[in-house]
Structure formats: structure tokens, C-alpha cells
Amino acid sequence: MTSTLPAATGVKVPAQRTAAPRTGSTNRTTPPKRLRSSRPDLILCGVLLVAILVVQGWNIADYPTLSDDEGTYLAQAWAVQEGRGLAHYTYWYDHPPLGWIQLALLTWIPAYFAPESMTVGSMRAVMLLISALSAVLVYVVARRLSLPRWAAGLAMALFGLSPLSVVLQREIFLDNIAVMWTLLAFALAASPSRHLWHHFGAGMAAAAAVLTKETMLLVLPAVMVTMWRHSHRDTRKFAITGAITACALIGISYPLFALLKGELLPGAGHVSLWDGIVYQMSRPGSGFILEPGTGSYGVLQSWLYYDRVLPLGGLAGALLLVVTWRWSVTARALAGPALAVAILAGMALRPGYLPAMYIIQALPFLALVLAGGTASVAHAVLRRWRRAGEKRFVTGGRYALAAVLAIAAGAYVVPRWYDGDRTAMTADANAPYRAATQWMATEVEDPKDTRVLVDDAMWLDLVHQGYRPGLGVIWFYKADLDPAVTKTMPNGWRDLDYVVASPTVRRDAVDLPNVKAAMEHSTPVAVFGAGEDRIEIRQIVSAGTGGDR
Structure with missing residues (x-):
């Protein structure tokens, strides 16, 4: 048999007999x-x-x-x-x-x-x-x-x-x-x-x-x-x-x-x-x-x-x-x-x-x-x-x-x-994000000619609102870490218009010189939410002094 x-495999081997369960073994339905x-x-x-x-x-x-x-x-x-x-x-x-x-x-x-x-x-x-x-x-x-x-x-x-x-x-x-x-x-x-x-x-x-x-x-x-x-x-x-x-x-x-x-x-x-x-x-x-x-x-x-x-x-x-x-x-x-x-x-x-x-x-x-x-x-x-x-x-x-x-x-x-x-x-934990996105869509006159630092959670939202991907709306890390972006900012933070300061941006700006300087040289024009979870839209004070836009 x-x-x-x-x-x-295509291999035949002798059939194995099913061993009787050991006394005291765990009995489970197969x-x-x-x-x-x-x-x-x-x-x-x-x-x-x-x-x-x-x-x-x-x-x-x-x-x-x-x-x-x-x-x-x-x-x-x-x-x-x-x-x-x-x-x-x-x-x-x-x-x-x-x-x-x-x-x-x-x-x-x-x-x-x-x-x-x-x-x-x-x-x-x-x-x-x-x-x-x-x-x-x-x-x-x-x-x-x-x-x-x-x-x-x-x-x-x-x-x-x-x-x-x-x-x-x-x-x-x-x-x-x-x-x-x-x-x-x-x-x-x-x-x-x-x-x-x-x-x-x-x-x-x-x-x-x-x-x-x-x-x-x-x-x-x-x-x-x-x-x-x-x-x-x-x-x-x-x-x-x-x-x-x-x-x-x-x-x-x-x-x-x-x-x-x-x-x-x-x-x-x-x-x-x-x-x-x-x-x-x-x-x-x-x-x-x-x-x-x-x-x-x-x-x-x-x-x-x-x-x-x-x-x-x-x-x-x-x-x-x-x-x-x-x-x-x-x-x-x-x-x-x-x-x-x-x-x-x-x-x-x-x-x-x-x-x-x-x-x-x-x-x-x-x-x-x-x-x-x-x-x-x-x-x-x-x-x-x-x-x-x-x-x-x-x-x-x-x-x-x-x-x-x-x-x-x-x-x-x-x-x-x-x-x-x-x-x-x-719970609604994302109302500040939605409000900030809406503000950037309705209150900024010319999104195509505006440069703004955001975290990536909002990046695609602003792309769909008409901001230029990569150069207009910028993932904030890239303003310091990506040469392809930094070369378009010869004047550093001065080539930016806004910073959308979410908790992530505020936390990591300490180690990013351009982002930190943009935060220091900006004033809040709108704030959504409260406490550590708030989102601030900050306008750069000395924006538009030159640079590749």
C-alpha cells in the first residue's frame, strides 16, 4: 500500500500509520x-x-x-x-x-x-x-x-x-x-x-x-x-x-x-x-x-x-x-x-x-x-x-x-x-489639519507663486490646491537635507513665504537650520487647535528678497 x-516530487513512499494518541496528550479537534x-x-x-x-x-x-x-x-x-x-x-x-x-x-x-x-x-x-x-x-x-x-x-x-x-x-x-x-x-x-x-x-x-x-x-x-x-x-x-x-x-x-x-x-x-x-x-x-x-x-x-x-x-x-x-x-x-x-x-x-x-x-x-x-x-x-x-x-x-x-x-x-x-x-483629532488646509486654499492669493514648508501629512492636500509640488509646497526636511531643493533656495529661509508649523515641524526644526530660521523669522497669521497639537500658519517676515521662485 x-x-x-x-x-x-513524484515519489512514492510507504504509507505511515496514524499513531494512537498518547495518554494525557492534548485532545483537540483536527x-x-x-x-x-x-x-x-x-x-x-x-x-x-x-x-x-x-x-x-x-x-x-x-x-x-x-x-x-x-x-x-x-x-x-x-x-x-x-x-x-x-x-x-x-x-x-x-x-x-x-x-x-x-x-x-x-x-x-x-x-x-x-x-x-x-x-x-x-x-x-x-x-x-x-x-x-x-x-x-x-x-x-x-x-x-x-x-x-x-x-x-x-x-x-x-x-x-x-x-x-x-x-x-x-x-x-x-x-x-x-x-x-x-x-x-x-x-x-x-x-x-x-x-x-x-x-x-x-x-x-x-x-x-x-x-x-x-x-x-x-x-x-x-x-x-x-x-x-x-x-x-x-x-x-x-x-x-x-x-x-x-x-x-x-x-x-x-x-x-x-x-x-x-x-x-x-x-x-x-x-x-x-x-x-x-x-x-x-x-x-x-x-x-x-x-x-x-x-x-x-x-x-x-x-x-x-x-x-x-x-x-x-x-x-x-x-x-x-x-x-x-x-x-x-x-x-x-x-x-x-x-x-x-x-x-x-x-x-x-x-x-x-x-x-x-x-x-x-x-x-x-x-x-x-x-x-x-x-x-x-x-x-x-x-x-x-x-x-x-x-x-x-x-x-x-x-x-x-x-x-x-x-x-x-x-x-x-x-x-x-x-x-x-x-x-x-474623536476628531484632525480638525486642525483640515482647517489649516482650507486656510491655505482660500486665504493665499496665488498658490502657484507661493513657497511654503509643510509636513508630509499636508503635502498632497496643498498639491491638490494648486501649489507647485516640490518647489512651491516643500516637505520641510528637504529644505535642509535635499541638494535638489536647497539649490533653489540661494537665500535660505528668505526664499520662503509660509511655514505650516505642525507638531512634527516644531519638534524637528531644532536640527534643521533653514526650517529653524524660517520659524524664528515668521509670525503666526492663523492658529488651529490648542496646546501641543495646534497647527500654526506662520508668514515669513522677510519673504521675497530674491532667489529662484
Whole structure:
């Protein structure tokens, strides 16, 4: 009697008998080979998906506050759409360009029919597609890693409904797109059919994740661990080799692109990939994440402000899976996600640069290990009941235990999540931005002959209002850091007319001489909002004294 291996091999091997379950082993319902054929899975996943889309989509343009990074990525996507190259200014290899190329494709249709809609607030809607795909993939990965249906639903809910997720997944960040590709890599790596092409596809998806946001390199070992555990032992070497080869061949396209442009290594008169890498690796550190007063500690507190359940509960779940590794089938099944949490947590603990969006990469794995840890505890309790001989209580006990866990979790989580999600669905944090944009559109007499410094969150808004992209409306960093811009400002700040001083501009002007001088030699003509979040429109006092306009 024979059984056929994946079609790619064409090899026949003796069929393996299914081993009887060990006494005391974790008893779980085997997930369906194809989720689309399981009506309960489809119903649960569909209901959760609708809830996630409603919570994340409601009020998406007004909360949270527009960020400069969002504006940068969307402006770069706009540049791709307009055929202006890979960025709206000189592309200097800060990130691989695949991320905003995907954004350009996602926003192409609405931008074609309504060009004025190509702004950060309105284009946040495209992130709902990314969130939907990622949430479904979390469920798929959970089931393929043998989590029971209720635990897979818990992982999906944790990932999509946590206030921390709602806030960060709404924003136009490359990390969100990279997470989608990484989850696809995990889903293919854990494919129940164990087809070699699924493993090659996992390598391709992993490469797409890295070319979207290079920091996803950190998670690749976890993808390989998952593939190792779920590949057939007779084709494991082919699967791993094929995945690594596919990932490497696609990944090498980025340095090859730089080489063909003559920008791989530093040289006179051009940017280089090497300089971009050196910059990213040498950015000033944020300090130790657990030391009060450091930048990293502030970032941690901002995460915990939105939600403590998912970050801290996920770390606890990962620790529980490590401790129970030897006797818990669930712990071994979740080795990949647990390793991803460990790597990302370890990198966060180093005293290096820690951006606020870093945790986006960890959110799905925190959700998976927290749900897996909960399932592991639940099965341990049921196993103890079996060993105690209380068989008549086991069947009913499952439902009772599930009810107890649901009530306990609900009593703690729901009040905290309700406040955070309610804020996200009702607050208007971007009224000052809209008012400032409207003022610049109606109060400036000749936008085409006006030069104004803005952050990138407002850059596209003013482009659609008639300001010249690149020379008229200027991303404030470029006034000091881009030679292509500074050469059009021979008189420095005197060649400018306005500065739209958002919190980002005020914070970073200290290290930018032209921007700092423009702020010092300007007076506010309009102020929107109050406190640290206010936006000031400041007119340069000595504007128009010459220079290339």
C-alpha cells in the first residue's frame, strides 16, 4: 500500500500509520484541510471580520492624528502614479520601494476618478483591505497551527479589535502591508497539503514582506521554523531550500536595482543603497525600553496607553508556551509565532532606535500566542479532569470552562477596550489639519507663486490646491537635507513665504537650520487647535528678497 507525496516530487513512499494518541496528550479537534469547506469556520471568521471592519473603518479619517510618515508613503505612492519616479523628492533608499508601489496600485482607481481624494485622511480607507486580509490570515494560521476554532476566533479578535490595533492598523504604514505578506508566508508554510509549491510561495511572500519593510527580516527565522515543523520529512530539505532560494532571488532584486542605477555604493553626486543602510543602522538610540525618561520608555507607555491586554498578555502567553514546551502539543505547534514574539521583544529591549510603529510587526504573533496560551491552559484543566476520573463532567466542562473564561476575559477586557475603541470611533483629532488646509486654499492669493514648508501629512492636500509640488509646497526636511531643493533656495529661509508649523515641524526644526530660521523669522497669521497639537500658519517676515521662485 502506498501514499503519494506532493505532486512536485513524484515519489512514492510507504504509507505511515496514524499513531494512537498518547495518554494525557492534548485532545483537540483536527482543523479542516480546507477552511472554505467548513461552515462553522466561515461563519465565525465572517462575523469577526465584519466587526473588525466596522470598528476600524468608522471615523477612520478623523482618528488618530495624521502622521508625517503616512504623508510620506502616500506622497511617494502619488509620485509613482504620476510617473515622477519612486518618490516625490530624490529617492535615497530609506526603505525598499515595494511598499508604496503597492499603495500606488491600491489607490490608483480612486485617485484616477477623484484626484483630490489622494490625501492621507481619505486614503486611509484602503488600509481596511489590508486589515481585512491580515485578520483572515490570522484565523487561517491559527487553524493551520491546530488551534481549536474558538481559540482561532480569539486570536482574530485580539488582532483586529484591540484599541492598539485599531489605531495603528488605520494608519498608512508600510508595516501593516508587510505584516499581511508575513502572515501569508506563515499560512503557506503551515499548509496542510504540504505541497512544495506552497513552501516556495512562502519564500516569495516572505521576500515581499521584507521588500515592503526591511525590518521583517527579523521574523524570517520564525517562518522557517514553522515550515520545518509542517513540511513532510521526506521533502523537508527541498521545501526549505526552495523557500530560501525563492526569498533570496526576489530579495536580491533590490540591491541589483541600485547596482544597475550606479547607486549601490557611495559616490560623488548621487545617493546610494549603502548610505541608506548606514543611516538606518546608525540612527541615534532611544534608550532602554524599561528605563523611565528614555524615548523607548515613552514609546512603550504609548502602546500600553491604548492597550495592556494584547502586549502584556501576548508576552505572558509566549512565556507559558516556552515553559510548557515538553508536554504541550499547542506549545510545539506555535513554535514559529512564539519565536517571532521572542525575537521582536529581544530587539525592542536593546537600547537602539525604537519607532512607535514597531509593535505592528508583533501584533499578529502576540494575538496567536495569547490565544494559544489560553487554549493550552483550557486543555490542561480538561486533562486534569480526565485523569481524576470525572468523565461525566468533561463534555459539559468544556462549555462551562469556555463560559468562565469568556466571562472573566470580558469583565477585564471589555471595559478597557470599549473606551479605547469608542474614542477611535468618535474623536476628531484632525480638525486642525483640515482647517489649516482650507486656510491655505482660500486665504493665499496665488498658490502657484507661493513657497511654503509643510509636513508630509499636508503635502498632497496643498498639491491638490494648486501649489507647485516640490518647489512651491516643500516637505520641510528637504529644505535642509535635499541638494535638489536647497539649490533653489540661494537665500535660505528668505526664499520662503509660509511655514505650516505642525507638531512634527516644531519638534524637528531644532536640527534643521533653514526650517529653524524660517520659524524664528515668521509670525503666526492663523492658529488651529490648542496646546501641543495646534497647527500654526506662520508668514515669513522677510519673504521675497530674491532667489529662484
